[in-house]
Amino acid sequence: MPSTFDTVANIISETCDIPRDTIKPESHAINDLGIDSLDFLDIAFAIDKAFGIKMPLEQWTQEVNDGKATTEQYFQLNNLCTRIDELVAAKGA
Amino acid sequence: MNLEHFQLIDRIVDLDLAQQTIRTEARVPTASTIFEGHFPGYPLMPGVLLIEAMAQTSGWLVIAVTKFSRMPFFAALKEAKLRSFVAPGQSLSLSAKLLHEGSGYAVTKADIRCDGKLTCNAEITFRLVEFPNAEFRASMEKMAAILEFPMGTLAHG
Numbered sequence: 001m002p003s004t005f006d007t008v009a010n011i012i013s014e015t016c017d018i019p020r021d022t023i024k025p026e027s028h029a030i031n032d033l034g035i036d037s038l039d040f041l042d043i044a045f046a047i048d049k050a051f052g053i054k055m056p057l058e059q060w061t062q063e064v065n066d067g068k069a070t071t072e073q074y075f076q077l078n079n080l081c082t083r084i085d086e087l088v089a090a091k092g093a
Numbered sequence: 094m095n096l097e098h099f100q101l102i103d104r105i106v107d108l109d110l111a112q113q114t115i116r117t118e119a120r121v122p123t124a125s126t127i128f129e130g131h132f133p134g135y136p137l138m139p140g141v142l143l144i145e146a147m148a149q150t151s152g153w154l155v156i157a158v159t160k161f162s163r164m165p166f167f168a169a170l171k172e173a174k175l176r177s178f179v180a181p182g183q184s185l186s187l188s189a190k191l192l193h194e195g196s197g198y199a200v201t202k203a204d205i206r207c208d209g210k211l212t213c214n215a216e217i218t219f220r221l222v223e224f225p226n227a228e229f230r231a232s233m234e235k236m237a238a239i240l241e242f243p244m245g246t247l248a249h250g
Contacts, residue, residue, distance in 0.1 A: 038168060041198045041218055048195055057196040 101146035113191035147203035165219035
């Protein structure tokens, strides 16, 4: 079974036509990979489907806009994968 | 259908919140300035307006599913197929199904049939945002009434 990171990286690679080997756990989806908000909707759709979750993007965006969180906390891939794992765990709880 | 006011559907005929589907209908007007240019001597309903009709049908479904708490804005279009010509005066049966309601976005699959024949279809992505202001929301509620949007189903959905 692929890791959360591998699944997410494959989704990003296929959705945004980014070479898979350039996508690292420490990559920031926006700052390093240049993914814009519209492409991120496609990625979110694929991640939601792949993991059977609903990533709370509105909440995350609000927290960043309010200065309560940094974009790294949600959009650096290793952190994003941790959030996904938490959502999957919460779903099964 | 009122092309000049960008009203691309006439009536909501069915809204099923359990199945997350909607059906609407529309009749292409027999005359419009649009047909003078598209095309002279061979009037056709522009494909982009058929796509907008599918988007409006999908949009009312999203508004229903989110209980009028979010306004869907057209964000992306995939796998759009315009399978046959649509002429002035033709009646359209439109339908849409919600594929996914995400946080701040939604994805639908929509199609149009003429006389039972699949005429066009697409997958549409919307950004969902809070209504920008009270005037906008009021205009959407007014349009909902014109389209016979079943407000009562929201309370029971």
